[in-house]
Amino acid sequence: MTTLALPRWRGTSVLNQITILTGRSLRALVGNPKLVIFSLLQPLIMLLLFSQIFGSMAGTANFPAGVTYINYLMPAILVTTGVGAALQSGIGLITDMKNGVLGRFRSLPVSNISVLVARSMADLARTAMQLLILLVAATALFGFSPAGGILGVLLAFLLALAVSWALSWVFLAIGAWVRNAESMQTISVLAMFPLMFASSAFVPVDSLPVWLRVVATVNPLTYAVDASRNLALAMPVGGGVLAALAASVGLLAVGVVAAVRGFQRPLAN
Numbered sequence: 708m709t710t711l712a713l714p715r716w717r718g719t720s721v722l723n724q725i726t727i728l729t730g731r732s733l734r735a736l737v738g739n740p741k742l743v744i745f746s747l748l749q750p751l752i753m754l755l756l757f758s759q760i761f762g763s764m765a766g767t768a769n770f771p772a773g774v775t776y777i778n779y780l781m782p783a784i785l786v787t788t789g790v791g792a793a794l795q796s797g798i799g800l801i802t803d804m805k806n807g808v809l810g811r812f813r814s815l816p817v818s819n820i821s822v823l824v825a826r827s828m829a830d831l832a833r834t835a836m837q838l839l840i841l842l843v844a845a846t847a848l849f850g851f852s853p854a855g856g857i858l859g860v861l862l863a864f865l866l867a868l869a870v871s872w873a874l875s876w877v878f879l880a881i882g883a884w885v886r887n888a889e890s891m892q893t894i895s896v897l898a899m900f901p902l903m904f905a906s907s908a909f910v911p912v913d914s915l916p917v918w919l920r921v922v923a924t925v926n927p928l929t930y931a932v933d934a935s936r937n938l939a940l941a942m943p944v945g946g947g948v949l950a951a952l953a954a955s956v957g958l959l960a961v962g963v964v965a966a967v968r969g970f971q972r973p974l975a976n
Contacts, residue, residue: 728825789871797882873955876962883969
């Protein structure tokens with residue numbers, strides 16, 4: 708008796724896998740209204756607090772002439788919110804590792820890169836929603852109206868998304884290797900605060916103490932914030948945007964390679 712060998716099921720294409728898995732992550736996000744509310748409230752609270760705390764900086768010697776503080780602050784808030792959202796990518800990946808979802812995926816013909824890209828795309832969609840709500844709130848409640856107009860704000864928005872997506876891969880890589888939510892939270896806090904406050908995000912670099920000015924000058928977030936701000940305020944951009952994009956591409960490349968290698972390790976480790 709001859710036994711016919713059935714063809715092995717190889718699953719759907721990588722593109723379809725990414726689409727399906729991204730939809731799954733987005734549905735899980737929408738199905739958790741508390742997470743949605745808190746993720747939207749945090750940047751709004753930051754906008755309110757920093758606009759009031761540092762608002763007196765406008766008009767000082769080191770502050771750009773003729774620029775209100777909300778117009779100065781908002782492009783930085785776009786970038787820092789994107790960075791904060793990127794930090795959550797690694798935590799989300801660790802959560803999926805712990806609850807058994809990724810174990811089930813590995814029993815199916817699902818590409819590792821599909822899982823990681825889907826996670827990054829879902830987080831990018833969440834970040835875009837956060838930034839859009841921030842822009843609406845800043846315009847309606849705080850009078851955000853930069854000289855660059857809609858085009859300048861759109862370009863600043865897209866730059867913030869590019870930086871956020873690149874950094875999300877870095878934190879996906881960290882999450883794939885660390886695999887511990889508490890350690891990931893600690894790393895996130897240690898990374899977030901120096902990046903945010905030792906930069907040009909909230910005050911001009913020239914207003915900082917000398918030692919902090921040196922740190923802010925080499926802080927990569929300063930370049931992203933300055934580029935976003937110059938786009939929104941219709942100021943000379945120079946090579947700032949290209950430098951921010953080049954740094955993002957470099958981080959993206961390193962993050963993708965490290966994330967895939969870390970993710971391929973056995974889940975039991």
